[in-house]
Amino acid sequence: MSRTHKNSIILEKLLERGKELWNKPAKQEIFATNPDANDLVTDLERYPHAFLFACIMDRQMPSTRVWEIPFKLKQLLGDFEFSTLLALSEKEIVDLFEEHNLHRFPKIMGKNIYRAIRLIHEKYDDNASNIWNDTPSSHELVSRLLEFDGVGQKIASMTTTILARNFKISLSDYSAIDVSVDVHVKRVLERLGIVEKGLSEDAIRYKVRALFPENPGLIDLPLWDIGYRYCKPKKPLCSECYMENSCPKKI
16 A cells, blocks of 8 residues: 555545544533533633633643633632623732642733733623634634734634634634644654654644645544544554554554
8 A cells, every 4th residue: 555545544534533523513511620610611601701711821731720720710709700800900810820829830821811801801892702703714713812912823723723613613714723733643643644753833734734724623633632542652552543554553
């Protein structure tokens, strides 16, 4: 079997699985292990800012811990209404993060959340859902998210992907949704032979864009899931992975 044909089979399987996951009906996602914390960050109707804040803070800490921070803030403040947050000064928010050790980088994240509150107030009429509820293009939504302090391309793309795939938020296109190149995704892409070993994150994103220009993010969750569950750094569980018979190491 030629390498080109092998790659074609691999890409078809990833795309098939990606479409299957993307097209699943909307349901409550599990981002935080604490049910109350999860209810808060998935309530886009009443607390869209909770979801946004969790995305902004989702770096260099276990995701399950990050997604519980909005609920911890709610417990400290007594509620999580946007008006309550808007009344807080930058110092008050930073103090909450530092005194209660809410994040690995409490001062930075406290400032990021304060500035996010101000931006939502000044540009989005005190409602974070106005960032995404007008059926923007994926490029426009990513651009809007990049205006928030602490949000880079990776977080902006991740947030856009979750909104479109998990919450079924309507976008006019999906071409700006990239794979989020974490250690799991990169390892699987390299082992499957889709990208060369040692490429930069940017190079990987452009490679995947070229393969799936209409929606590069379609294969993001399949790649992450394979890496997290089966394609371990050491002692991979190849026999349990649905890509076993297509993986170059197994053909």
